[in-house]
Amino acid sequence: ILNVEQSPQSLHVQEGDSTNFTCSFPSSNFYALHWYRWETAKSPEALFVMTLNGDEKKKGRISATLNTKEGYSYLYIKGSQPEDSATYLCAFKAFNKFYFGSGTKLNVKP
């Protein structure tokens, strides 16, 4: 089992704050790193697929970076809104399987 760690476990921010969290994964046998947004009672929604060292992806106010050599990815949310409240999961893909972190639960207060 490959170890994927996410930090922090939970985060409480005020509306308008910018925030970021981390996904750490093994630096060997890397194939891809996926980020998902997961709201309660809904399906995890794919945010980004990152494959190359140095990748930066952006979708609206959310962006992500990737460092495969040191084994980490950052997810940034600029100007958090209450609707950003969700659990953010990262998944490390290797050997044709996904290995998930335990997620960062974000709560944005109005």
Place this chain on the structure above:
Amino acid sequence: GAVVSQHPSWVICKSGTSVKIECRSLDFQATTMFWYRQFPKQSLMLMATSNEGSKATYEQGVEKDKFLINHASLTLSTLTVTSAHPEDSSFYICSARDVTGTSGYNEQFFGPGTRLTVL
């Protein structure tokens, strides 16, 4: 597009009974589906990989006779928890891989999950 449904969304059953969970890809064909389990405050853990028309591949430590997986069509996979016990209480979630996805990295699309409580 790429919607996966899962049924039921929650189920409560008595110890010793069997429970079947369905996973359907609604708008695409999925030759491969995955079943995950999540215990409280833990990560999603892959239980098994289900390939249409063939036997599922189980991860180490997952009892194949207890967690029966059937993937009889390109849009449906089922997980049956046989003789369920309280320790099987967990959140079960499936995903389906769209092999024709434009991402080229065979993204997985998830169902919303099933909360199983065994009394």
